[in-house]
Amino acid sequence: MNGARIVSVAAQRPARSLSNTELPGDLEFDDEWIRSRTGIITRGVATVEENMVELSAAAGAKAIAAAGIDPSTIDLTIVATSSNPVTTPGIAPPLTEKLELTSGAFDLMGACAGFCYGINVAADSVRTGSARNVLLVGAERISDRMDWSDRNTCYLFGDGAGAVIISATDTDADGIGPVVWGSDGALKDYIAQPMDSPYLHMDGQAVYKWAITEVVKIAREACEKAGIEPSELAAFVPHQANLRIIESVSRSLGLTDATVVADDVKYAGNTSAASIPMALARLKDEGRIQSGDSTLFIGFGSGMTWASQVVRCP
Numbered sequence: 001m002n003g004a005r006i007v008s009v010a011a012q013r014p015a016r017s018l019s020n021t022e023l024p025g026d027l028e029f030d031d032e033w034i035r036s037r038t039g040i041i042t043r044g045v046a047t048v049e050e051n052m053v054e055l056s057a058a059a060g061a062k063a064i065a066a067a068g069i070d071p072s073t074i075d076l077t078i079v080a081t082s083s084n085p086v087t088t089p090g091i092a093p094p095l096t097e098k099l100e101l102t103s104g105a106f107d108l109m110g111a112c113a114g115f116c117y118g119i120n121v122a123a124d125s126v127r128t129g130s131a132r133n134v135l136l137v138g139a140e141r142i143s144d145r146m147d148w149s150d151r152n153t154c155y156l157f158g159d160g161a162g163a164v165i166i167s168a169t170d171t172d173a174d175g176i177g178p179v180v181w182g183s184d185g186a187l188k189d190y191i192a193q194p195m196d197s198p199y200l201h202m203d204g205q206a207v208y209k210w211a212i213t214e215v216v217k218i219a220r221e222a223c224e225k226a227g228i229e230p231s232e233l234a235a236f237v238p239h240q241a242n243l244r245i246i247e248s249v250s251r252s253l254g255l256t257d258a259t260v261v262a263d264d265v266k267y268a269g270n271t272s273a274a275s276i277p278m279a280l281a282r283l284k285d286e287g288r289i290q291s292g293d294s295t296l297f298i299g300f301g302s303g304m305t306w307a308s309q310v311v312r313c314p
Contacts, residue, residue, distance in 0.1 A: 002168040003169035004169065004174060004175065005167060005174070005312060006165070006175065006313075007067045008064075010063040010281055011160065011278040012058035012062070012160060013160050013268065014159050015047065017044055019042050025148040025149045038243060040266060041266050041267060042268075043155075043158030044159050045159055052083070052091050054098075055161040056095045056139040057098040060161075063163040066165075067133070067165040069167070071100065072101075073133050074132075074135050075125075076130070077101060077137075078092060078118045078136045079106075079107045080109075080114030080118040080136070080139075081108075081138070082272055083140045091107055092107050101135070103135070108121065110303075110305050111191070111303055112300060113305040114273035115138040115273050116306075119179070120309065126167065127168075133167045134165070134166045134167075135163065135164075136163065136164050138272075138275070139274050140271050140272045141159045143158070145199055145200045146199065147200075150201075156241075157269050157271070158268045159271065162277025162278040162279075164277055165314075176309060176312075177310035180218055180306075180307070180309070182307075190202065190210070191303075208245060211249070216253060218298060218306050218308050219308055222309055226294075233295065234259065234289060235283060236255060236260070237262040237280050238297070239270075239276060240262065240275035246261060262276075262283055272301065290313065291313055291314060294310060295310065295313045297310075297311060
């Protein structure tokens with residue numbers, strides 16, 4: 001079997017950034033209230049022209065260019081998303097047309113854990129020889145599903161896309177650690193969009209309480225399977241749901257000051273399946289992490305679903 005690694009990462013952020021003071025609707029809280037509870041300062045809100053395929057294609061094109069590969073060698077395209085506006089087709093098939101690819105293509109709906117699910121599916125495809133290179137995109141337009149008068153959700157979410165190229169390694173060395181994934185369907189109503197509702201609904205307090213206890217356990221197991229102590233991590237890139245959750249989990253893991261912790265949620269809001277690649281791209285662009293750095297991913301969300309793995313930074 002081949003080894004697998006992430007060789008590039010890129011993000012596409014909406015042109016419009018909406019601050020807390022610009023939120024529509026007559027809300028009973030202000031900028032300071034939102035910042036203190038979530039850490040969010042701004043969030044990207046896509047225009048009509050910035051549809052799901054356009055956002056995905058822009059991020060994907062950057063990732064392909066950064067990887068320096070021939071697009072014809074991409075054998076599989078996966079889009080992790082929970083906000084496709086149509087039932088079928090998925091985002092991935094028209095994305096391949098936009099990027100002039102002829103690869104296999106499908107969408108993966110794992111909500112906020114979708115990108116980490118996709119990492120494992122892509123890596124296994126490369127390891128077994130089913131694909132030489134995989135384009136994996138996390139993309140969301142959650143603003144379309146926001147009730148801007150719902151004080152439980154309206155300030156939390158944003159739009160955007162992030163993409164990585166996952167390729168076979170030149171040696172047996174593997175740059176993507178074993179996955180820890182699971183679900184608890186009994187908690188399916190914590191984050192949901194019922195068929196009879198145009199809006200996403202969430203029990204924020206329930207999600208928060210679950211996350212600050214369970215996410216730590218999942219993250220520790222992923223580190224154990226990868227043979228690394230949390231204190232040895234160079235970077236921690238969790239799902240960007242809420243800065244308070246991220247800080248609580250970081251403390252409970254015993255991360256040192258040397259570990260860089262992603263904080264893209266401040267500027268992008270919660271972008272669901274797009275949040276991890278977008279946060280990783282920001283760290284790379286700002287020079288806060290380097291190629292080869294041991295990095296812990298963990299995604300969690302609607303379902304409740306979760307997935308986590310330790311990777312080598314592209």
